[in-house]
Amino acid sequence: MYGFGTMIEQLKKNPKTIVFTEGTDPRILEAASRLLAGNFLKPILVGNEEDVLKAAEDAGYNIRGAQVIDSNHYDRFDEMVDKFCELRKSKGMTPEEARKILAQPNYFGTMLVQMGVADSLLGGATYSTADTVRPALQIIKTKPGHSIVSSCFILVRPSATGENEVLAMGDCAININPSEDELVEIAAETIECAKIFGVDPKVAFLSYSTLGSGKGPEVEKMRNAANKAKAQIPGVPIEGELQFDAAVSPRVARTKCPGSEVAGHANTFIFPDINSGNLGYKIAQRMGNFEAYGPILLGLNAPINDLSRGCNAIEVYSMAIITAALV
Numbered sequence: 001m002y003g004f005g006t007m008i009e010q011l012k013k014n015p016k017t018i019v020f021t022e023g024t025d026p027r028i029l030e031a032a033s034r035l036l037a038g039n040f041l042k043p044i045l046v047g048n049e050e051d052v053l054k055a056a057e058d059a060g061y062n063i064r065g066a067q068v069i070d071s072n073h074y075d076r077f078d079e080m081v082d083k084f085c086e087l088r089k090s091k092g093m094t095p096e097e098a099r100k101i102l103a104q105p106n107y108f109g110t111m112l113v114q115m116g117v118a119d120s121l122l123g124g125a126t127y128s129t130a131d132t133v134r135p136a137l138q139i140i141k142t143k144p145g146h147s148i149v150s151s152c153f154i155l156v157r158p159s160a161t162g163e164n165e166v167l168a169m170g171d172c173a174i175n176i177n178p179s180e181d182e183l184v185e186i187a188a189e190t191i192e193c194a195k196i197f198g199v200d201p202k203v204a205f206l207s208y209s210t211l212g213s214g215k216g217p218e219v220e221k222m223r224n225a226a227n228k229a230k231a232q233i234p235g236v237p238i239e240g241e242l243q244f245d246a247a248v249s250p251r252v253a254r255t256k257c258p259g260s261e262v263a264g265h266a267n268t269f270i271f272p273d274i275n276s277g278n279l280g281y282k283i284a285q286r287m288g289n290f291e292a293y294g295p296i297l298l299g300l301n302a303p304i305n306d307l308s309r310g311c312n313a314i315e316v317y318s319m320a321i322i323t324a325a326l327v
């Protein structure tokens with residue numbers, strides 16, 4: 001695995017800044033104090049300075065050295081309003097409306113990244129995924145050459161032999177019902193992310209059917225998407241449509257899908273929709289003893305990531321490192 005050690009070394013050589021939109025949350029403050037102690041990733045906490053410092057003191061975390069930025073007292077706020085109106089002019093954005101929107105930490109923090117004040121952003125300790133991701137979609141937008149922002153989870157299970165089992169799953173968090181072409185884009189992005197974490201991708205397009213055993217439009221969608229992906233992503237083993245057991249069990253694969261390079265050995269999973277994807281990664285996490293890192297946003301023009309509202313401080317710390325290391 002690429003590993004946190006490597007990411008931290010990379011950040012030590014080239015330190016970055018990261019915005020936390022929920023500057024008074026104790027989990028954010030704990031992670032920020034750990035990052036400050038490590039001296040490789042500088043937190044920028046969004047919030048009223050007095051409130052942030054009091055929250056840190058009450059929770060017992062030392063955040064000396066962190067920058068605290070309050071939208072109500074930000075000296076570049078007028079410039080930010082102008083930039084936001086320009087970015088949203090096709091929506092008829094007025095300065096009055098922009099001021100109200102930018103008073104919200106999720107929009108304010110995202111604009112700090114857009115203006116180059118910060119390198120990256122991590123939010124969502126209290127915001128929903130939609131409320132963290134929407135400002136990024138509207139302000140940061142997709143990378144050139146991409147049509148969608150998607151996401152993947154990296155799942156890591158420590159093994160008794162010392163070698164971690166690492167899997168990638170996409171898209172479990174953003175696109176609700178991706179089309180065939182969007183699934184191909186999700187696969188291409190998930191493959192690249194999997195490689196960063198040391199996975200040699202073997203990609204399964206998942207379904208309730210294995211190579212025609214079941215029928216229906218959802219089966220056809222996954223079969224067609226897998227075929228398009230095979231054509232468009234050369235050099236990576238891809239199979240589909242596959243049921244999950246055929247994807248991971250060599251014994252089942254021998255019966256249902258003999259001769260496939262992927263079946264029985266898949267480590268990168270493309271789900272048909274957000275229902276199956278979100279359930280799939282959470283089952284692996286809660287019942288399969290995998291640690292889940294993500295959602296890691298893919299195809300976005302700057303590194304911005306979302307936390308689960310159930311996250312703890314260690315997860316905030318880990319996701320901050322992943323986010324900034326991907327800059």
Ligand SMILES: CC(C)(COP(=O)(O)OP(=O)(O)OC[C@H]1O[C@@H](n2cnc3c(N)ncnc32)[C@H](O)[C@@H]1OP(=O)(O)O)[C@@H](O)C(=O)NCCC(=O)NCCS
Binds near residue numbers: 149174278
């Ligand atoms: C991601 C999500 C928030 C976007 O939907 P939305 O808020 O309704 O956004 P809209 O459809 O109004 O689009 C807002 C902007 O984002 C853009 N957008 C929406 N989805 C996008 C995507 N997947 N990739 C890139 N841009 C996207 C739209 O084009 C629009 O841009 P514009 O305002 O400049 O025209 C929505 O798809 C969603 O809720 N997904 C599920 C999130 C979730 O609950 N996950 C489970 C928990 S992990």
